[in-house]
Structure formats: structure tokens, C-alpha cells
Amino acid sequence: MGIIIKPIVTEKMTGLGEKFSRYGFRVSQDANKLEIKKAISEMYNVTVVSVNTMNVEGKNKSRYTKAGVINGKKPSYKKAFVTLKEGDVIDFYSNI
Numbered sequence: 001m002g003i004i005i006k007p008i009v010t011e012k013m014t015g016l017g018e019k020f021s022r023y024g025f026r027v028s029q030d031a032n033k034l035e036i037k038k039a040i041s042e043m044y045n046v047t048v049v050s051v052n053t054m055n056v057e058g059k060n061k062s063r064y065t066k067a068g069v070i071n072g073k074k075p076s077y078k079k080a081f082v083t084l085k086e087g088d089v090i091d092f093y094s095n096i
Contacts, residue, residue, distance in 0.1 A: 002028070002039070003027055003028050003031045003035050003036060003039040004025055004026075004027055004028075004036070004039050004040065004043060005025070005026045005027060005028065005077075006025070006026050007023065007024065007025050007026075007090075007092050008023075008024035008025060008026060008079065009092055010024075017089075017090070020083070021083060021084040021085070021086060021087075021088060021089070022081060022082065022083050022084075023081070023082050023084070023090055024079060024080070024081050024082075025040070025079070025080045025082065026077055026078070026079060026080075027053070027078050027079070027080045028078065029055075029076075029077070029078050031078070031080075033051040033053060033080075036051050036053070036080045036082070037051050037082075040082050044090045046084050046085070046088040046089075046090060047084065047085040047088055048082055048083070048084060048085075049083045049084060049085055050082075050083045051080055051081070051082050051083075052080070052081045052083075053078060053079065053080050053081075054078070054079045054080075054081070055076065055077075055078050055079075056076060056077050056078070056079055057076050058073050058074040058075050058076040058077075059073070059074045060072075060073050060074075061073065061074060
């Protein structure tokens, strides 16, 4: 599996991308900042200025069913926030 799993496309991240050239990605748990920087540069042909990472802990979830309460847990994952050189843009919707 690759380093970059998928981009985070939310209203908040889209706003950051337009204002500050900052984009979010869901990345592999064992990826470090240098590997993420290299993968983004190669995949989107942009210049990466900085990379910030964050480990997101999985949430506990429960639901009520006819058989009783079912408890579970969402998986943990790692996020990377990438800041690009001024003028560089990543367009996630170009393939649609």
C-alpha cells in the first residue's frame, strides 16, 4: 500500500487550500514527514514547504438494535497537513 491513502476533502480543508495553500491527506500509519513530502511532490508535481502530521485516535461507537447494544470502535488513522509553495495548487476535481 502507498503512503498517501486519500485526500481529505471537507469544507474546512477546501477553505484552507484556497486561503493558505494548505491541504490535508490521510496517510499510512508508519509514514514519516520526509516520505509524505516526497510522495506529494511526485504525485501532484508541486513544491511542498512543510508537513505537519497528527495521529487521530479511533472513537468508540455503540448502537441499539433488537438484539441489544452493539459496541465497536472506529479505526485509528494518521493525517498529514501539507503546505505548498505560494502559487502552487492541487485540484482534486480535475479527474471528474
